Structure formats: C-alpha cells, structure tokens
Amino acid sequence: EDQVTQSPEALRLQEGESSSLNCSYTVSGLRGLFWYRQDPGKGPEFLFTLYSAGEEKEKERLKATLTKKESFLHITAPKPEDSATYLCAVYSGSARQLTFGSGTQLTVLP
Amino acid sequence: DAGVTQSPTHLIKTRGQQVTLRCSPISGHKSVSWYQQVLGQGPQFIFQYYEKEERGRGNFPDRFSARQFPNYSSELNVNALLLGDSALYLCASSLKGTPENIQYFGAGTRLSVL
Numbered sequence: 001e002d003q004v005t006q007s008p009e010a011l012r013l014q015e016g017e018s019s020s021l022n023c024s025y026t027v028s029g030l031r032g033l034f035w036y037r038q039d040p041g042k043g044p045e046f047l048f049t050l051y052s053a054g055e056e057k058e059k060e061r062l063k064a065t066l067t068k069k070e071s072f073l074h075i076t077a078p079k080p081e082d083s084a085t086y087l088c089a090v091y092s093g094s095a096r097q098l099t100f101g102s103g104t105q106l107t108v109l110p
Numbered sequence: 111d112a113g114v115t116q117s118p119t120h121l122i123k124t125r126g127q128q129v130t131l132r133c134s135p136i137s138g139h140k141s142v143s144w145y146q147q148v149l150g151q152g153p154q155f156i157f158q159y160y161e162k163e164e165r166g167r168g169n170f171p172d173r174f175s176a177r178q179f180p181n182y183s184s185e186l187n188v189n190a191l192l193l194g195d196s197a198l199y200l201c202a203s204s205l206k207g208t209p210e211n212i213q214y215f216g217a218g219t220r221l222s223v224l
Contacts, residue, residue, distance in 0.1 A: 004152075042217050043216050044215045046214060096165075098145075099155070102152050103151075
C-alpha cells in the first residue's frame with residue numbers, strides 16, 4: 001500500500017524567512033510525484049510534477065526536488081500570499097491511483 | 111478557458127438520504143477522478159473514469175457509485191448517507207487516465223450530513 005507522510009504538519013514563517021517542506025513516500029514503482037497548493041475552501045491547485053530521482057523544478061519562489069525516498073518543496077523569501085496548505089501526492093504503477101499526504105499548513109506572517 | 115466545474119457548491123442532507131454530485135471537466139479532457147477530503151486531511155481517491163469506463167476504485171463502500179457521460183462529464187452518487195460522509199468532494203480532470211497527465215481540480219462540493 002502506498003504511503004505519503006508530510007512534515008511538518010504546520011509551519012509559521014516570517015516574510016522573507018526561507019524554509020523547506022518534506023514529503024516522504026513509500027510506493028512500489030513510482031510513476032510520478034505531484035505538489036499541489038490548496039487555499040481554504042478551494043480545490044488543490046497544481047504546482048509541480050516530478051518523475052525521477054534527481055529531478056528539480058522551479059516556479060517563482062518555489063523549488064521542488066525528488067530523491068528515491070522523499071521530495072522537498074523549498075520556499076525562498078516567502079510572502080504572505082504564499083500562505084496555504086501544500087499537498088504532496090504520488091502515483092504508483094501498483095496502486096494506479098493518486099495517493100495524497102495530509103499536507104503542510106504554511107502561514108507567512110508580514 | 112473554463113476549469114473544472116462542480117455543482118452544487120454546498121449541500122445539506124440528512125442521514126439515510128441519497129445525493130448526486132456533478133462535475134464538468136476541462137474541455138478536451140477525457141478522464142475524471144473523484145476524491146473525498148475530510149477536514150485536516152488530504153484528498154482520498156474514490157473513482158477514476160476514462161472514456162466512460164471505470165479505470166480505478168478506491169477503498170469506499172458500495173454506497174458510492176459514479177458514471178461518466180458521452181460528453182465526459184461525470185456524476186458521483188452516494189446512497190444511505192452517514193454522518194461520516196460529511197466532507198469536501200473534489201472532482202479532477204486530466205487529458206487521459208495515465209500518471210503522466212496532470213490532474214486539475216475543481217473547487218469541490220461541500221456535503222454536510224445531519
């Protein structure tokens with residue numbers, strides 16, 4: 001059974017204070033790892049997809065990296081508008097479904 | 111371009127009732143997936159449909175059913191509602207049903223069972 005664990009559960013940062021969110025996974029045959037952002041009362045918004053260890057992707061202040069056991073979402077000089085819940089999900093060949101972690105609730109204080 | 115649209119936005123039902131939720135995918139997308147999200151948790155997979163056929167089913171009871179229509183829109187039905195069915199129900203669409211295709215989510219339907 002695929003498992004995804006995200007840490008920390010919640011993170012409070014001052015504006016401009018860089019940090020990283022962690023996503024650890026246990027799957028049989030990773031086909032893809034996805035990062036989403038979810039604002040309160042809304043559906044998840046796609047950020048990145050990573051397919052193989054060593055892959056990295058960037059978008060504005062966000063950078064996602066992937067190893068064989070975990071992924072990191074690095075946030076550089078965050079702004080209050082980056083406050084949201086960040087969800088990690090994996091798609092494995094065995095489960096043939098998207099399995100989500102419980103998310104990290106990020107709050108960036110001005 | 112319109113994204114994934116879901117209706118209704120909110121719904122209140124009582125225990126034992128039945129509910130139907132609707133989803134229209136992004137134009138050109140042929141795959142629709144349904145998820146249940148309980149407060150404080152990540153979305154949990156319920157069903158995936160591609161080209162009107164069921165491609166995957168999560169660990170949910172038979173009270174949950176779905177279908178996809180020729181125009182690729184989809185309905186999720188839940189019978190004999192329980193208090194524990196209260197959640198945000200999310201629909202996601204993708205070009206195909208393969209992992210290489212990104213799933214784009216709608217805003218969801220908030221279901222409250224009293």
